[in-house]
Amino acid sequence: MQRRPEKPMKTLKSCKVLGPVATIFDSANTGSWRIERPVVKFEDCIKCGTCARYCPANIIDIFKDERECVVIDYYYCKGCGICANECPVGCIEMVDERSARKNDLQNA
């Protein structure tokens, strides 16, 4: 391999970082984009995990032993509806986000 000339290297030593470097691992609140939200009917769920596998944001967790077996992180859910479309038993329903939020406030 060709050796680099020594002189320019010495001048470069003072400059440790070239260009912008991203050092913060962060995520956006993509849940604020949502128009419809997925709601699971737990009694019909067969816990196959298809929704979790196909979720583009990877935010669906399956807990096989609990009653609320499918947990969706609404902070990140964009409401694309892939989970509802791919569910083999059709137990995920897309409901209007505004009315769902209103219900949440009333129940809280």
Next chain:
Amino acid sequence: MYKINAESKGLVSHGVSACAGCALELIFRNVLDVLGEDTIIVIPPGCSALFSGYGKETAVKIPGAQMTLEATAACCTGIKRGLLAQGNTHTTVLGFAGDGGTVDIGLQSLSGMMERMEKVIYVCYDNEAYMNTGIQGSSSTPLGASTTTTPAGKPTKRKDLVGIAAAHDIPYAATASVAYLTDLRKKVKKAKETDGPSLLHIHAPCPTGWRYDPAKTIEIARAAVETGCWILCEFENGKWVINKPLKELKPVGAYLKAQGRFNNLKEHDIAQLQIQVRDHYARFIEKAKLN
């Protein structure tokens, strides 16, 4: 030095500003999940640049570089050679480019990388146009699809990327689809174990550019495979293999009508496309039989 502001389950952040229903996001997560932490990623400008981040923020936990659009494969080569010079043979180098950055602009550097037999994994996610800049037609746009540069439908056929890779006689090249994730993950694993360049061409439906309901991403990707518009195949050590060979192709009409970009097609155009798809599939099967 590295600051983590948000929790995440895998190597990729959950809140990435890809469109709702984006197939690229799912592909990216699955590819990185298989390759693991010991990977360096090279991303050109495009939709995948959403993952390399903006300013000081990034959405992946592995080191990476954002390169110019035409130099993805060349940069991968440089990183790989640098690692080898340090005596590091275990780190995987991954190039992750879109169809524009692969079959149009990045083709010459990709060709050079494949000719030099560098041990690099190159993934091309194919959303069949330049989606990030506003749906301009690329040479991966299929016949008849409407884009902003081909408003009346593209008059020519698409490039066969895996065919181009096979012409370089590389050890491993394959196509995959986002609807068949087990198959996709298997192919990424195979690419990682290959000693030499490997190329994966992954079909990624785009709700914004193809103009369909975001919920149907996986359904449309599956329909593309079932109608023969996208063929799942592998080119391994000089031999072609067709994965999931179909006895009978489904009519392409349902696949085309589900997407707004094919709205301008008349019945006789669809009939012509059907003949073209059937011929292409038949030729592919002949090619696989020749091994």
